[in-house]
Amino acid sequence: MTTATPGVLIVGRSPLVLETTLALLSERGYDAHATSDFGDITGQFDAAELDVVVLGGQVPPDRKAEMREALRAVNPRLAVVQGLAGIPGLLVDQVExxxxxxxxxxxxxxxxxxxxxxxxxxxxxxLEVEVTVYWITELVPPNPKSASAILVQGALRAGEHRVRVPDAVALDAAFATVVAGAASWSFRLTPPAG
Structure with missing residues (x-):
């Protein structure tokens, strides 16, 4: 990553998700850009100025591969990340x-x-720990609606910890981000089997 303001590009289909993610990233000091145009990505943006590109789930797989190749031809150090879901806070967590x-x-x-x-x-x-859950509340293309909840925020002692996901969180399209110190993980939550 660069030492200056990190350049971020979000590529996806949902105008609302793109706008909201762009605003959140800009508020946090990123040089953020977003597009729903899956065409000539290197013609639209200077890949040399980017540090992270997040590709949304609505970008066709063949276009993702072409974009990765074209962007990395210009900027081999570029991190290309698969967005987990069209949830702005989750996308920001992945970028961070x-x-x-x-x-x-x-x-x-x-x-x-x-x-x-x-x-x-x-x-x-x-360590200082923050556990946030995100879930889709309405899958209304192209602008899904979502909610989030911070389950833990503060210092935790060394040892084992268990954080219960509230029943109000619909697990059919749910995700979590766990930040422990400077380390961060984002992952999908699934319903119990059977």
Missing amino acids: ATVAGETAVPGQAPVYDAEQRAIELVLFAP
């Missing part, structure tokens, strides 16, 4: 984790227990 570039401590990554609806985290030292 990529820009931070923190290597996660082995064995410290959170684990989601679907049967217990719980996120389990083992900390080897006391």
Whole structure:
């Protein structure tokens, strides 16, 4: 990543998701851009000025591959990330984790227990931790509606921790971001099997 203001490009279909994500990134100091035009991406944006590109789920797979290749031909250090869902806060979390570039401590990554609806985290030292869940409330193309909740925010002691995902969170399209110190993970939450 550059030492200056990180350049970010969000590529997706939903105007509302793009606008909201762009505003959130700009508020956090990123040089943020967004497009729903899947055409000549290097003609639209200077890849040399970008640090992170997030590709949304509505970008066709063949176009994603072409975009990655074209952008990295100009900027080999560019991080290209697959967006997990059209949820602005989640996309911002993915960008921030990529820009931070923190290597996660082995064995410290959170684990989601679907049967217990719980996120389990083992900390080897006391750390500031934030656990946020995001979920789609209405899948209305092209602008899905979503909600979020911060489940934990503050210092946690070393050891094992279990964070229960509230029943109000619909698990058919739900995700979590766990930030522990400078490390960050975003992942999908799933309903219990069967």
